[in-house]
Each structure stands twice: as structure tokens, then as C-alpha cells.
Amino acid sequence: MSLRHAMLGLLANRPASGYDLMKRFETSLSSVWPATQSQVYGELGKLTKSGLLEVAAEGPRGRKEYAITEAGRAELHHWLTESDPPPARRSDALLRVFFLNHLTPLEATAYLLGEADRAAGQRGALEELEKKIDWGDDPLSVNGRLTLEYGLRFTAMREEWARWAAGEIGATDGK
Amino acid sequence: MSLRHAMLGLLANRPASGYDLMKRFETSLSSVWPATQSQVYGELGKLTKSGLLEVAAEGPRGRKEYAITEAGRAELHHWLTESDPPPARRSDALLRVFFLNHLTPLEATAYLLGEADRAAGQRGALEELEKKIDWGDDPLSVNGRLTLEYGLRFTAMREEWARWAAGEIGATDGK
DNA sequence: GCTGGACCTTCCACTAGTGACATGTCATAG
């Protein structure tokens, strides 16, 4: 149910239309919490009905600008401070590792080295991103830096692990 | 759609009933790919209908023992070797970091240190597990060791990152 | 003037996943 909170968080910065929100989901949030149009517009309706959002203004082209209400802010704050994030589950990549014994050592090694490459590729993309963005001294962007750093560390860890794991399989093979 | 592959992978080791599979999902796979009963039994039916599984035997209490077919093995192999795992997305924990600016520095720091503690706790649990399990020299358990090591590295990385991030916020605060 | 692209919303059919309930069988300990 975090979609609602993502939307509340976005709208807590400034009011926006569904269209605006979609763009934010596609850019900054896409890697952490993707959402489709149908979901966003649907949730916008639900959140308004339950009083966490309100239609602050109507613009051209039927544009409706949504703003967070006091109740919405309270809910956001509650989510951020009183509830523990559920541990991330479901990793397709890791699931495959469980079944590597159904492959030959050669195939298994190929998979793991492929994983290492994918992780390295993602890391490269993040480094590009880091160079391109001029953070300036916008205090709001601290969060962006934190998440970017997380991505950097995470991809590095995955690459190292995958290379190590590939080595392990080779070693077992040799026994 | 990885549930089907998880089930194929499990059944590639040895035939099992839905009940057996559930136990495996609850124990070894719970952290990587959780599944509910309704999902497992439903998928069992679908996989049988599409010829990837077959009912190998019927036992007492209406027990049906499912076995993987040749087509099933082929599908499993294809999944493991020809398709890239979709990058893991959706981290509730990371989503919150995006919105830390809606909290006071004190609250934000508390959140990050809480994350560090949660990661450390998970790491502790994994270390316990590692000690308790006697891997013996079962070559099948290599995969188990690999995933466990992943968990160890992942939780360590998360703890370090969270502590670092908490420090960053403190530092920004001091400016 | 008209066309293409950005803007903007709504709706629908679908799959995946959750949680709970209903139902029944078999083995064994007391």
C-alpha cells in the first residue's frame, strides 16, 4: 500500500496534477516505486474521497490540481515515523541462484558473471547520473544523494558477490 | 511470473505434493519468493494443464504428487539461461528516504538508525542460521551457501549505508 | 489554417498476490 504514501510524499512538496505525478514517477521514483497511469489516477480518486487530498484548483484541459490536506500530512508523517518498512522480498535474480544446481557449472558461472555485469552496468549508469546532476545546495536534494549512494553501494555489493559466487562454483567444481 | 519457475525448480529436485511445496516456500524460499497456498495450488493446476507438470501418483488423503515433465525441465532451463532477471524494484524502505525532508533532522536520523538496526538484526539472524546448519558436503547446498552469503553482504551493506546516511543528515544539519 | 506534440483524464480487461474459510483424512497418544 505504499503507492498512496509515495503520492502523499510527492504532493507534500507541492500540488500537482495526475499528469505531473506520472512524470515524477517515471523519472525520480521509477527505480524505487514504479506506478502506472491507471494506478495513479485511481489512487488520486480514493485519496480525495478519504480526505487525504483535495482538488485545489482546476485548470485548462480538465486539469485537476491535487493538494495534500492536513489529514494527508498527518498520514504521511505517521507512515514515516510510526511504521516499519516491510523487508524487501522477492528477488527473481536470487531465486535463480537457488536453482543453479540444475545447470552445468559452466552455465551457472555464466549466469553469475552475467549478474556481475548487469550490476556493473547499473552502477555505471548511476555514476553517469551523479556526474550529470548539479545538486547545487538545494537542501531538499539531500535525499536524492542518499538514495543515489545506496544504489552505488548496492550495485557494487552485487557485483562483488556475483564474482565471488562464480569463483565458489568453480572451486566446488574442481574438488 | 516467477512463481511458476520457483515451483518448477523445486519439483526438478524431486516430486512433491502441494502441501510439500508450501512447506518449502515457507522455509527456504520465504525470503526470496513468498507464496500463499491459494497461489501454489492454483499454479499447480495451470502448470499441469499446460503440460509442464504431471500428476505422478495419488496418495492417501487425496494427496497428488506432482512431477516435472520434460517440457517443464526445458522451460526451467530456458528461464535460467536465456532470460535476464528483471531488476528488483520497489523498496518501501528506500521510498521513505525520498521523503525524509518532510521530517525534522532528528526524526530522519531516528529512521535511518532504525534501518541500521533492522539490517543488523537480520544479519544476526542469518549468522545464527549459518551456525545452526550443518551443510555437510551435500553438493546441492552450494546454492544455499551462496544465497546466505548474499544476505550477509546485503544486510551489512544496508547497515553501513544507513549509519553513513544518518551521519550525512547530521552534517547537513550542522551547516 | 492546420497539424503535431505536449497536456490531461477516464475506463477496462487482465494477471499476481493476500488472507481467510471450508472440508475432509489419517495416525497416534491417552
Next chain:
DNA sequence: CTATGACATGTCACTAGTGGAAGGTCCAGC
């Protein structure tokens, strides 16, 4: 003999997420 707990399956109502179709408005440039 009976109660309990492990074994075993099936079904239903629900929420979350995916993917795409459809329809309409405003603006800028040719």
C-alpha cells in the same frame, strides 16, 4: 474410542499492479 494435530486440497473475495485503448484540449510553428 476419541481427541488432537499433521496432512491435504479447494475456493472465494479482495487488493495491487500491468497494459493499453479511447477521447479530448491547448499551443506553437509552418
